[in-house]
Ligand code: HEM
Ligand code: SF4
């Protein structure tokens with residue numbers, strides 16, 4: 001459930017929209033709002049994550065501040081989205097701890113760095129930490145294999161469990177109906193194509209607000225992330241199934257996927273940071289801006305430290321760079337269920353619900369025309 005004040009304010013603004021209806025063809029949000037006569041917290045959570053923040057309705061609206069109706073739908077829904085990340089975050093105490101996301105993420109990364117470097121120096125000594133290492137298993141001469149593998153498994157299990165718990169609570173609150181394959185297929189297409197970030201689909205709007213650049217940069221980050229994930233999976237298979245220890249050759253599957261993913265993430269995150277710094281703050285939520293910058297910075301730093309580690313892996317800087325890269329990954333994993341990263345889960349579930357609602361209303365209208 002979202003904050004009652006946020007629900008009341010959403011109800012007020014959407015009552016203006018439902019009377020006006022000018023934006024009903026822009027995106028999925030307005031028809032979904034029109035279909036509701038009263039709003040519960042789950043409805044706002046659904047609408048908030050259905051909004052793709054193209055900001056077209058803000059530009060079109062004659063009732064934005066300083067008009068007395070003070071309608072600002074993109075800002076209202078972005079603020080509500082930040083509430084969903086906190087309200088559905090599990091365990092809730094962790095979500096609350098990250099209310100100051102930039103400081104929280106930086107503290108986790110700093111603490112992880114101290115623990116990792118401390119453990120490496122305590123077990124192998126300072127000389128080994130700062131010495132160059134080469135050949136199979138070089139990384140494990142600095143950081144213990146058992147500690148790295150068990151730490152990675154624990155973090156992954158925690159991240160997946162926390163995200164799954166949040167997703168279940170969110171799905172229950174928005175009233176996600178039973179599984180329907182066509183709805184999942186439609187939602188998957190809409191998620192991959194970021195259909196509603198196009199802003200009405202007319203095209204001309206994209207140029208003015210830069211939404212097409214945002215979609216392109218988002219594509220770099222999204223596909224880069226998937227490539228980096230595939231790289232880690234391939235590395236795990238090479239090591240644990242085929243018995244080939246890292247560092248892997250430059251022309252191996254894990255390294256090629258890692259480089260492609262790392263460069264794409266870096267380019268996309270840098271592009272999104274530039275676009276954000278140039279965009280009009282009026283239709284945005286300050287809290288969401290902070291979450292965006294924090295996530296973009298962590299993603300870019302993870303990618304940059306990974307690429308630097310690859311470039312300098314046979315030098316004396318390997319131990320320090322590996323420590324920094326791992327500490328940033330710990331921060332990324334631990335904050336993922338409560339920060340901007342989790343948007344893809346709530347957005348996807350909202351798209352599924354929207355696809356199901358669209359099917360229900362279509363079959364109802366078909367039934368009406370063919371009694
Ligand atoms: C179901 C899949 C996904 C969907 C539907 C989706 C959708 C969106 C949308 C609509 C936005 C713009 C509005 C907003 O800022 O919330 C956005 C922003 C963002 N997404 Fe995604 N996303 C998905 C997956 C991912 C993944 C896997 C990543 C990378 C790990 C990612 C990274 C980002 C970043 C960094 C931003 C901030 C962009 C900015 O600052 O303007 N997204 N996403
Ligand atoms: S955002 Fe403004 S123009 Fe659009 S439907 Fe609402 S009140 Fe009308």
Ligand code: SF4
Pocket residue numbers: 023026027028029030050051052053054055056057058073074196199
């Ligand atoms: S910002 Fe774009 S996606 Fe969000 S409600 Fe307005 S028109 Fe729809």
